[in-house]
Amino acid sequence: MLSIVIGARTEEVRALAWDQIDANGAVPTIHVWTSVRGDGDTKTRRSRQSLELPTLAVKAIGTHRAAQARERLAAAEMRQDNNSVLCTHTGTPLDRHNVLRELRTIMRKAGLNEKEWTARVLRHTFVSLLSDHEVSIEEISLLVGHNGTDTTERVYRRQLRPVRRSAATAMNEIPHDVASHPTQPGSTPPETQQGVHHMVDPLLNLLCLCRDGGI
DSSP states (O other), X not given: OHHHHTOOOHHHHTTOBGGGEESSSSSOEEEXXXXXXXXXXXXXXXXXXXXXXXXXXXXXXXXXXXXXXXXXXXXXXXXXXXXXXXXXXXXXXXXXXXXXXXXXXXXXXXTBOTTTOOHHHHHHHHHXXXXXXXXXXXXXXXXXXXXXXXXXXXXXXTTXXXXXXXXXHHHHHXXXXXXXXXXXXXXXXXXXXXXGGGGXXXXXXXXXXXXXXXX
């Protein structure tokens, strides 16, 4: 879910520790400072940044943290405690296979085609949603950690639309009616369609599942 609402790469989300998240501050913030790369650094220098969390992410983080605490109590000494935000039920770090397996489960629950959605598509979805809600390409380029808009235009040319506003504000507006939105199975990722509106219904279901069940 964090890949959709803040645009973080999966390798960055997997490396998150709880002290990198301040969900209760005046401005809820996530510090994307590390990744699971060999040197522990983010892919680019600009990817290393602090981002405001939209309300949807704050709620999901709270739900996830409470669930993780319950798992820790149930497992007792059988569980590792490494302060990771995302980990297996035994506390070990997630690998890419864990991520893909969990993602497919979430996609099925949201009524999306699990074979067409990958972790990479979530970041493309972030760009699509912000562009569709008039966030500028300059702002999107900063949020995804690119060195300039040329990279953003080349990588996300199918997702970009005309521009304005901030990511957190837009993300707070997008799932406004998520709680009552029906599931519509069989939808495909944004880059395989003519426009982002064709995938909004099942995507809202996905955001609702993430909000209520984890990040």
